[in-house]
Amino acid sequence: MAGFTLHKLHDSFGAEIRGLDLSAPMDPETCEAVTQAWLDHLILLFRDQDLTPEAQRKFCEQFGPLGGRLRKAEDRPEGRDAENIMLVTNVRKNGVPIGSLPDGEMFFHHDKCYAPEPDWGTMLYAMEVTRVGGHTLFANMYDAWETLPNDLKDRIEGRQVLHIYKYLPTERVDLKEDIDKYDHQWQPIVITHPKTGRRALYVNELMSAMIEGYEEDESREIIDRLVENVKSADVIYDHKWQRGDLVMWDNWCTMHARTDFPRDQTRMLRRYTISGQALSA
Numbered sequence: 001m002a003g004f005t006l007h008k009l010h011d012s013f014g015a016e017i018r019g020l021d022l023s024a025p026m027d028p029e030t031c032e033a034v035t036q037a038w039l040d041h042l043i044l045l046f047r048d049q050d051l052t053p054e055a056q057r058k059f060c061e062q063f064g065p066l067g068g069r070l071r072k073a074e075d076r077p078e079g080r081d082a083e084n085i086m087l088v089t090n091v092r093k094n095g096v097p098i099g100s101l102p103d104g105e106m107f108f109h110h111d112k113c114y115a116p117e118p119d120w121g122t123m124l125y126a127m128e129v130t131r132v133g134g135h136t137l138f139a140n141m142y143d144a145w146e147t148l149p150n151d152l153k154d155r156i157e158g159r160q161v162l163h164i165y166k167y168l169p170t171e172r173v174d175l176k177e178d179i180d181k182y183d184h185q186w187q188p189i190v191i192t193h194p195k196t197g198r199r200a201l202y203v204n205e206l207m208s209a210m211i212e213g214y215e216e217d218e219s220r221e222i223i224d225r226l227v228e229n230v231k232s233a234d235v236i237y238d239h240k241w242q243r244g245d246l247v248m249w250d251n252w253c254t255m256h257a258r259t260d261f262p263r264d265q266t267r268m269l270r271r272y273t274i275s276g277q278a279l280s281a
């Protein structure tokens with residue numbers, strides 16, 4: 001193995017990699033081994049990293065071009081985040097958040113599933129973390145698909161799902177609203193991962209609004225059942241952040257959520273994404 005060791009985070013998926021300093025460039029062999037570990041384990045954790053924005057960006061770019069932001073700068077909080085970088089923080093200046101998604105819980109979602117070409121990866125680096133709460137929960141969506149009851153599989157197989165993002169952490173779009181106001185995209189409800197060829201359930205709690213071919217109520221009931229099924233299956237890894245953690249996750253085969261945390265504790269994470277492609281069934 002290329003100069004690092006792997007330690008499993010959960011029976012279902014996830015691995016911590018020890019022995020790498022991410023602020024230094026990887027040689028091609030190491031990069032290939034980390035990429036393979038990522039595809040095999042879905043999320044990777046690196047602890048005790050010391051990363052400037054530039055170093056984090058360079059680390060990300062070893063896996064592919066950076067993903068951009070869909071939301072226009074003027075619509076973002078304060079318009080301060082640059083094109084490729086997002087600060088996920090509750091830090092405020094003159095009462096206004098300096099980044100995005102400042103407070104509290106966030107429902108399960110896939111980053112950028114509401115875009116035509118969803119990002120492959122997200123890399124989040126913890127600069128300051130809360131003493132309690134603010135965990136990130138990750139779900140293995142390959143196993144989520146495989147463990148679905150057959151009747152539920154039959155009801156969704158071959159269909160499309162509409163993902164809409166209202167840019168709020170625990171509020172779904174009401175379909176009676178004009179959805180053209182929001183970023184939205186139809187996607188296959190079960191996707192084939194472009195790099196592994198494995199099938200993954202591509203439905204989430206926050207953004208999945210409608211399944212093709214069903215009335216609104218039935219569609220909602222199926223989405224809720226799917227999400228409940230994922231939550232009750234043993235496919236969720238609960239990540240408790242430490243300062244210096246970098247976690248990279250695959251958005252095509254995992255979804256993630258954030259647990260609540262006290263408003264008076266500072267939380268500051270820096271995010272880059274790796275661009276993706278259109279997804280097919």
Ligand SMILES: [Fe+2]
Nearest residue numbers: 109110111256
């Ligand atoms: Fe996210």
